[in-house]
Amino acid sequence: MDSAISLTFPEPDVAALTFDLPGKGANILSQAVLAELSAHLDALVKRTDLAGLVIRSGKPGIFIAGADIREFVAHQDAKREWTVEMCHRGRKLLQRLSHCPFVTVALIDGVSLGGGTELALWCDRRIMSTSPKAQIGLPEVKLGLYPGWGGTARLPRIVGLSNAVEMICGGETIDGKAAAAMGLVQAAVPSERLEQAAIDLIRAEHKTRDYVKDRQRWSGAIDISDTELYFLGATASAYVQQQTKGRYPAPLAALEMMLEAARMDIEAACQKEAEGMAELFGSPVNRALINVFFLTDRNKKDPGVAGDVKPAPVRSLSVCGAGLMGTGIAAIAVKREIPVILTDVNPAALDKGVAAIIEEASYNKAVKGPDAQRALKYAPLVHPTASDADLAKADLVLEAIVENPDVKKKLFARLEPLLSADAILASNTSTIPIARLAADLKRPDRFCGIHFFNPVRKMPLVEVIRGPKTSDQTVATAVAFVKAIGKTPIAVNDGPGFMVNRMLVAYMNEALELLLDGAAMKDIEKAATSFGMPVGPLTLYDMVGIDTAFYCGGVMYEAFPDRCSPSPLLVQMLKKQRLGQKVGLGFYKYALQAGKEGAKGEPDPDFDALVKPHIRSGKPPTKEEMTSRLFLPMLLEATRILEDKIVRDVRDVDLGLIFGLGFPPFKGGLCFWADTLGAAKVLEMLKPFEKLGARFQPTPMLLGMARTGKKFYA
Ligand code: NAD
Numbered sequence: 092m093d094s095a096i097s098l099t100f101p102e103p104d105v106a107a108l109t110f111d112l113p114g115k116g117a118n119i120l121s122q123a124v125l126a127e128l129s130a131h132l133d134a135l136v137k138r139t140d141l142a143g144l145v146i147r148s149g150k151p152g153i154f155i156a157g158a159d160i161r162e163f164v165a166h167q168d169a170k171r172e173w174t175v176e177m178c179h180r181g182r183k184l185l186q187r188l189s190h191c192p193f194v195t196v197a198l199i200d201g202v203s204l205g206g207g208t209e210l211a212l213w214c215d216r217r218i219m220s221t222s223p224k225a226q227i228g229l230p231e232v233k234l235g236l237y238p239g240w241g242g243t244a245r246l247p248r249i250v251g252l253s254n255a256v257e258m259i260c261g262g263e264t265i266d267g268k269a270a271a272a273m274g275l276v277q278a279a280v281p282s283e284r285l286e287q288a289a290i291d292l293i294r295a296e297h298k299t300r301d302y303v304k305d306r307q308r309w310s311g312a313i314d315i316s317d318t319e320l321y322f323l324g325a326t327a328s329a330y331v332q333q334q335t336k337g338r339y340p341a342p343l344a345a346l347e348m349m350l351e352a353a354r355m356d357i358e359a360a361c362q363k364e365a366e367g368m369a370e371l372f373g374s375p376v377n378r379a380l381i382n383v384f385f386l387t388d389r390n391k392k393d394p395g396v397a398g399d400v401k402p403a404p405v406r407s408l409s410v411c412g413a414g415l416m417g418t419g420i421a422a423i424a425v426k427r428e429i430p431v432i433l434t435d436v437n438p439a440a441l442d443k444g445v446a447a448i449i450e451e452a453s454y455n456k457a458v459k460g461p462d463a464q465r466a467l468k469y470a471p472l473v474h475p476t477a478s479d480a481d482l483a484k485a486d487l488v489l490e491a492i493v494e495n496p497d498v499k500k501k502l503f504a505r506l507e508p509l510l511s512a513d514a515i516l517a518s519n520t521s522t523i524p525i526a527r528l529a530a531d532l533k534r535p536d537r538f539c540g541i542h543f544f545n546p547v548r549k550m551p552l553v554e555v556i557r558g559p560k561t562s563d564q565t566v567a568t569a570v571a572f573v574k575a576i577g578k579t580p581i582a583v584n585d586g587p588g589f590m591v592n593r594m595l596v597a598y599m600n601e602a603l604e605l606l607l608d609g610a611a612m613k614d615i616e617k618a619a620t621s622f623g624m625p626v627g628p629l630t631l632y633d634m635v636g637i638d639t640a641f642y643c644g645g646v647m648y649e650a651f652p653d654r655c656s657p658s659p660l661l662v663q664m665l666k667k668q669r670l671g672q673k674v675g676l677g678f679y680k681y682a683l684q685a686g687k688e689g690a691k692g693e694p695d696p697d698f699d700a701l702v703k704p705h706i707r708s709g710k711p712p713t714k715e716e717m718t719s720r721l722f723l724p725m726l727l728e729a730t731r732i733l734e735d736k737i738v739r740d741v742r743d744v745d746l747g748l749i750f751g752l753g754f755p756p757f758k759g760g761l762c763f764w765a766d767t768l769g770a771a772k773v774l775e776m777l778k779p780f781e782k783l784g785a786r787f788q789p790t791p792m793l794l795g796m797a798r799t800g801k802k803f804y805a
Contacts, residue, residue, distance in 0.1 A: 095124045097149070098131060104142040105290055106135055111149030118148055120206045121159035125184055132187050143293030144191060145286070146214060147198040152224045154199045155207025160234070163372075164381060171369035174239075178365035181206070182241040185213040186361075189306060194296045196289045200282050203227040204264070209242040212249065215302040217276040218288050219267035227275065228264030234384060235377035235757075237345035239368040244352060244360035248309040250275050252320075252353055256327050259349070260342040313353045324350050338623060338757045341371055375767065379759030382804075386746040386760065387579075395555055395570030395582035396563040402571035403513055403564070405429065409485035411502060412492035413444025413475075415636075415673075416519055419547025420491060421473065422451035427576045430472045432482055436492070445475050451548065483509035487572060489541055491519040494642040499528055507532055515565055517541040521592055521639065522646035525558030525585045535560035541569050542589060543578075544751045545635060551579040552751035558585050579750050581743045587650035588643070590737055590744065591751040594761075596647045596655060597724040597786065599640070602628035603658040604783075605720060606702060609711035612678065612694070618717035623755025628721065633677035633692060637664045640671075654724075654786035659705050667701070719776050723787065726765050726773065730792040741803045762803035770796035 093113040101107050108131055110118040118124075135144060148154045158181070166173055188195045188210070197203075197211035200220040208229050211217050219225050229238045229246070237243055237259060247255035254273045258265070267279030280288045296302045315323075324346075331342045348367045352360035371377055394400070408424045410417045413435035421431040425448060433448070435441040453465035474481070482488060483506055490502060499518060510516060516538045518528055529535040540556030555569045566582055573580035583590045605615050606629075616627025632640055640661065647655045664670075664677065671677035672692075679692025712720065729744050738744055745760025758764040765773055774797050780787040789797075796802070 094127060096127045096131060098135075101145065101286055102290060104140055105145060105293060106141055106143070107145040107147060109147050109149045110155055116150070117153050117156040117202075118150055118207070119156050119159045120181075120210070121162055124159075125181065129184055132184075132191070135193075136187075136191055139192075141193040142297055143194040143196060143289075144188075145196050145198055145289045145293075146188075146210065147285075148201060150201065153201040154197075154203035154225075154227075155210060156202065157205025157207050158240075160381065160384065167373045167378060167381075169373070174369040174372045175365045178239040178368050179361075181239070182209075182361055182365070185210050185240055188213040189215065189309075194293045194302050196292060198285045198289055199227060199267075199276070200225055200285055202264070205229060205231055205238065206240055209238055209240040209245070212242060212245040215305065216292055216296070217270075218285060218292065219270055219276045219279045220282040220285055221267050221279045222282050223266065225267050225279075226264035227267075227270050228262065229259050230262040230264070232260060232262040232339070232341040232345060233380065235339065235341050235374060235380040236368065236371050237341055237348070237364075239364060239372075241357075241361045241364065243345060243349050243364045244357050245309070246275075247313050247349060247353070248357065252313055252315055252349065253323055256323065256346055256349060259345050260327065260331055262342075310357045312356060315353055320350065320353060338376070338755070340374070340376060344371060376757050379757050379763060382745070382759040382763050383749060383756045386742050386749070389742055390579055390581070390746055393570075393582075394567055395580060396567050398563055400563045400567040402567040403486070403515075405486045405515075405568065405572040405575070407432070407485040407487075409434070409482040409488040411435075411482065411488070411490045411506075412519075413441050413447075414491065416543060416545065416547065417491035418444045418447040418451065419545070420489065420519065420543050421448045423547060423576050423578070425449075425452045425469050425472045428472065429576070430474065432474045432476055432485055434476050434482055438477075441475050441477075445473050448473050479505055479509055482506060483511070483514070485514065487515045487517060487569075489517045489519060494521060494523065494639060496523050496527055499523070500531060503528070503532060503538075507534065513537075515539070515568055517569065519543055522588050522643045524587060524646075525556050525561070529558045529560060536562040537565050539565050539569050540585075540589065541573065544591070550751060550753075552591065552747055553578045553580045554589050554591060554747070554751075555580045555582045556585055556589050557582060579746070581738070581747050583743065583747075584735075584737050586732075586735060586737050587646050590732055591747045592643060593647070593732060593737070594725045594728045594744075594748065595752060596644055597728040598721055599628050599632060600644070600647075600655055600658070601720050601724050601786070602632075603660055605712055605717055606660065607658070607705050607707055608709065609706050610717055611711075614714065615717060615721075618714060619721055622718055622722065623758060625753035629678040630692060633671035633679055633681075636671045636673055637661060637677055638670050641665055654784065660702065663701055663705075669698070669701075716779075720780060722761075723773070723777055723780070726761055727777075727786070727788075727790055727793070729761055730790040734790065734792050766802045766804055770801070773797075 095112045097109050099107045112118045195214040196216045197214040198218055201224050203211055208227055229242050231237050243259060250273045270276045271279045278288055327346050331346055335342055344367060348363060352363045407430050409432040410421045411434050413433055421433055424431050433444055435444060449466050449470050450461050452469045453461045455462035518540050519542055525540045529538045532538055539561045542554040544550035544552050553573045555566060557566050570580045570582055588596055602615050612629055616629055619627045648657050669676045672681055675681040680695035681692055741762050745762050748754035748761050749756055754761060770793055774789055777787055777789055
């Protein structure tokens, strides 16, 4: 293998180790790279002519992305001694950077994560660049772990326990300015001044000998009073428990370990860290979160098509329909500085839509409101129009009008002849098959679905739907566009409900069945949220809108009449105009902030009266039955989606549900969760419900898996 680390000398007495893993976009600390680092240190510490060592990256925008997760995964079933030993080995190597006979300085001019940050922490000093790409963090908790190469011991000694707890338990990255403010780095300077700043620092340290004093200080216990320690423990623990709801053990484990190790010297603290790591490594949540990491990693590299197709640039976007979805999509594009041409059949909706886009795009989290500066910047990018010719000028024309195939087809018939030869026409339809929408198009090859999820601002997933005649070029361009606006695209094949809504309808339909079988609304919601869903299915109905849900359901009732039928409840709700949050009335009553996202619903006695006549006689389902009845139909639908080849890979199903519906990441995905049970167990769980009809009948795929012991994930 070509070497990953090169040694140079920016000055005769200053060495530089530059990490640049050949053939990879990022530097990672694999065993081979660590061995190389070890060999370099062996040679360098023997020299008596060095004043300093600089560690830096040769890759633009990245310092070191962390340890090699694939290497770890191979040992997930190993005994705890393996984990403890792996932690010690890695830590002892990096720790050598704090014992060298010269000053060691990490230069961070890009993303520094996990093991990369631990390497920087073991250096005597760190300098970051002010580039927005330079971010430093210890995100191990997002994998169900905590830093295991001494990070939990070294960081609090450098920046104080409170800052360290926040960084390690939160897992978020910070930029150079914030890192300098907390003393994590000595300075944040422009990229081009990094090397000189490091050399100046090395010279200064030789005069002051401060680094020697710090070596001594950081090898002992943390200087913190009993009161401070107690107070930090109480507040941080309450916060972590509230954030994780007991589902993600790593942040709390990290906190408790750091509090207990605060009074120990660094060796004992590192020992404790390694032992604690063995409890987390290979745990069910760790395995699930590592699966999510791999799902995301695979998706980033997936162009959506098999061949080598170059996506066309999308420099402008037209959005037809200035409603809930159209404005959300336009705001995301405008934020990425893509100009948007907007239309709506209703002029009032168009005016409202323009205002909504600017408000949404210029929203500033820090002040919890619109930012005037940003509004001035984005407003010129939004162009309302009533002219088809204007709309047809964009590289991508996306329709988000009413969910009615005839109305959508009429719009396409008007627009298609006006489009430029390379432009793409797309629909944000939730359920209508792309083949049906494309039936009368002259150029169905440049038509596809680009299906965003509600609320657009929050949900990362976008399904790119390939119709039977959609070209690879169109799919590749749509996938690249979605990535360019910061969302997560999954390319799926055409079919009723595509991928996510096909599973969602199975789940939401069952929530209504449970209601009719006498289950209390709060118990149905609780069954879903206890499983880990962000909201219950009835609240979700109100968020989506009862009319939209009904139309979407209609497509599914038509396609799969054996397992899905229109609920009398939805029909009643439509009649009574209980359309959900947007009108302040649905399954719940929304007294305040009606129509606003996140509005809190209250039980409504009028709704109880509406349900009552429809309730079937018999014993209401138990809590366990409710959980099974909600999630097993969803899983069966996933197997049908795989059988019908709607997706190319089971990983798309799991990623789609996590990013589109908020399926709990700590379960690793729906199919990943099913694998933890095993197909035979799933069949056993289905048995009591088979009498309820086709929606609970095991599919050929599941039966085959139970017979052969095969899993979704090989
Ligand atoms: P909406 O009712 O909020 O907005 C639709 C807008 O389209 C309205 O302003 C309406 O005046 C306008 N319109 C209707 N016919 C038109 C025409 N011929 N030309 C121009 N404008 C026209 O609806 P929405 O929730 O934004 O849904 C829009 C599309 O997005 C639908 O296809 C829906 O299935 C899909 N979708 C909705 C959701 C959701 O949760 N609401 C999620 C994903 C996809």
